[in-house]
Amino acid sequence: MTEAPDPGEPERALLAAARAGDRAAQDALVRRYLADVYRVTFRLLGRRERAEDATQDTFVNALQALPRFRGESSFRTWLLRIAANAARSQGRRWTRSRETALTEADGEIGDPADPGREVERREQLARVERALALLPPKQRLTVALRVQQGLSFREIAVLAGGSEGAARVNYHLGIRRLRELLP
Amino acid sequence: MRTLTCEQVRELLPEHLAESPDSSVAQHLATCFECRAEAKLLAAVQGAVPRVPAGLEAKVLQRVRLRPGPRAWLGTRQLALAATLAAAVIGGSVLLRSLGPGQHRPTDPPSAPATRAGALPVLEDPAVYGGSVLSNLTDTELESLLTRMES
Structure with a gap:
């Protein structure tokens, strides 16, 4: 589970292409790590719309900073750290509402047949x-x-x-x- | 098959439940009520993974596409740096001319490395001077810089 969700394209090549400004590679990184980033921001913020904002901020900040990613940690860990920072920034902007958070939390798709x-x-x-x-x-x-x-x-x-x-x-x-x- | 302690089993439980069932862990769980209770709890937490909202991927991709690419960003920074250096060089030469040839003090510092062709100077504040020194920063310093730029 610690690896990227879709190992189809080698991570290093994808990162190199994204770093060089290849928009298709950048989009692929977004798709690959979207769920991871959203889950972390949701856990920190507890509200869907704020987690969505923080998720967007995360990818904008990360792609902006990508030329400085040196591989000292895995890309996923580096990205999730940016996600945690983006969530903290969002958290400072908004007051957290735990009651609403509880009604908005959702799990994976269930079994509508039963x-x-x-x-x-x-x-x-x-x-x-x-x-x-x-x-x-x-x-x-x-x-x-x-x-x-x-x-x-x-x-x-x-x-x-x-x-x-x-x-x-x-x-x-x-x-x-x-x-x-x-x- | 290994014999595991409760501590070892609890360390391995997330992976055992998620993707890599371990026969030694399974054997321990069959006989240990406490670890079985913890396994049940972790399985419930694993089942409560937040679902990614429909449409979020499209929103993120749109936001990402609206931003300038990394190269463009660095280019802008380097352009700003070049403008700053040009202003400094022009300003310096104007000042020297105003002093006249006989007033040049022997204790003036040597030319800055920035004036060498193709070289960029070592500057103190990356938040001001940008891309040329960013590559020297640690991840922590970069995070801090990013935060400062956002605020």
């Missing part, structure tokens, strides 16, 4: 979303990055700007709290 199961699935989803929303931001982000995005603690540390140890602690505290909230 309405009963779909209702059950959505209820479970809402319970998880409520529990995640109650975690402190660092714990919420760390749990989401580790469990939903499959990032290692080292990658999370690079992304969040802290140490690997701090990422582990935040993760374990977050999981412990979730176990209390979702018995």
Whole structure:
């Protein structure tokens, strides 16, 4: 899960083309990492429209900064760090509304052929979303990055700007709290 | 098959559940209630992945296409740098002429490296002088610069 979602085109060639100004390559990078970026910004902001704005800012900033990407971390980690910064900028512009966030959270496409199961699935989803929303931001982000995005603690540390140890602690505290909230 | 501790199993759970089922982890889960409970919790969290809103891809692509490309951005920066240097050189020569040939002080500093053909100067503030020094910055410094430019 730590690799790019679509490994069809070699990452290095795609980055080189995008860096050289190839718009098709830049579009391909957007498509490849859109879901990752949106999920991180959504976890940080909790509201769909703000996460959408932050996602747009992320790609604009990242493509602008692409000539300076040196490959010291993976491109995905570098990009998600920009996403986290864009979300923080959005967060400063808006006051977060947790109640609205909970109703806007959505999961993957369910099973419309079985309405009963779909209702059950959505209820479970809402319970998880409520529990995640109650975690402190660092714990919420760390749990989401580790469990939903499959990032290692080292990658999370690079992304969040802290140490690997701090990422582990935040993760374990977050999981412990979730176990209390979702018995 | 390895025998794993609870700590090792919990470290491996996200990958075990998502994409790489591990037989040693599965064996441990069959006998450990605590780790099984954590696996159930993580599976629920994995199932709550936010769905990307319809139309977001089109919005992002449109925004991205409206911005100048990286080369154009660097070109603009370098153009600004060249204009600054030209102004400095012209201003300096005007000043020297106004002083006259006999008033040139022997303690004047040597010519700046910027005046050498094809060389760019080492300047202090990348936020002011732009692309020529950006490549020397670390990722952290770049992030900071990006934030300053946005604000």
